[in-house]
Amino acid sequence: MRITTVGLDADDTLWHNETLFRLTHARFLALLEPHADEAALQSRLAEAEQRNLRLYGYGVKGFTLSMIETAIEITHGDVPVRVIREILAAGREMLTEPVEPLPGVETALAQLSEKYRLVLITKGDLLHQEQKLAASGLGDLFAAVEIVSEKDRGAYERVFSRHGTGAAEAVMAGNSVKSDIIPALEAGAWAALIPYPLVWAHEAATAPKDHPRYRELASLADLPGWLDTLA
């Protein structure tokens, strides 16, 4: 089997992301604690995020707008303006948070880049993803960066034809079964799940454990070894 191209997810595969969302989420709950029931607040925010996804897409700006909307709606407009100001600040802080590669990522990417064309494939805010890649110091290891609005079968087909030799000679590695694994397999690529301790509710899905082109790995450090066994 010939593999020429490795697609890599960014958030929660190369660096922490969901942790940061959870921390901001907790800060949001604490801010609203005097004004709204916690369980109701959680479900209203999840609903707003889901409802706004088709308008706002993925990323911090949309999340910030959904938090503000939820704070207003759940209090029937009685939320103190000070709380909205805090939500805005929390969003801005997420956008300026330092980016640290996860342990072992840098070495694994350096190894992979000697044999394969590396393509970063991620969704989220275009500018913010580019800034995180620059801040991570990993940018030079990638032959291409594709920020897409949705990770579906068509997106993987397009990206792997554009930057590689087609999906059949590519492997996608990431932490989301729904976004990184299933559509990449559908496109005809290989796929490696590298679980992150937290999964965003929207991304939850069951891994296709018996698929012949699928493997779950403990960390990105195991990817070069798996690819060697395929050769």
Add this chain to the structure above:
Amino acid sequence: MRITTVGLDADDTLWHNETLFRLTHARFLALLEPHADEAALQSRLAEAEQRNLRLYGYGVKGFTLSMIETAIEITHGDVPVRVIREILAAGREMLTEPVEPLPGVETALAQLSEKYRLVLITKGDLLHQEQKLAASGLGDLFAAVEIVSEKDRGAYERVFSRHGTGAAEAVMAGNSVKSDIIPALEAGAWAALIPYPLVWAHEAATAPKDHPRYRELASLADLPGWLDTLA
């Protein structure tokens, strides 16, 4: 001179955009009218937009967040929550506004697409730009779509090598001297300015009237003719 590739800006070149921002801007002023001096409000919003550009990038979500921030700051937190709810609604409406190609655009693109590879090159929110292109019905005329975080010389060099035969055999057409003309000329491409009646303050710049590879056109309908004279 051989031209193989035509880059086209989207907002205010293919369809109205600044008009929609101005309408929302007017709505924002009207909402805050009882709470803040209009001239001060205008300049505070412009400052917030400029300051947030490096964090939020271009597009409706960032504009919405800057309006909310300005409404809170200028009233020292005394803005009614109802006003913030209205700002959120105005932002959502911008994202769902119907998209109509400007007069003559469809015919001009159809003509151009027979001889040249058309590439849409735009900044803004990734998802929103894709949605506008889909809603415009113009998507099939383009060989490629590139949504970039900043339109600078490097972006044009990359895009015209990736999707064409290099910048020297490409022309960029758009309404912004700062974003569409100057950096495209710097990259070695030709450039056609197609003025739109309104220009965002951030994009104001002086046209390089005497540049040998530059031309100002009255409308996109004049682009095929100009390209014929170059051949």
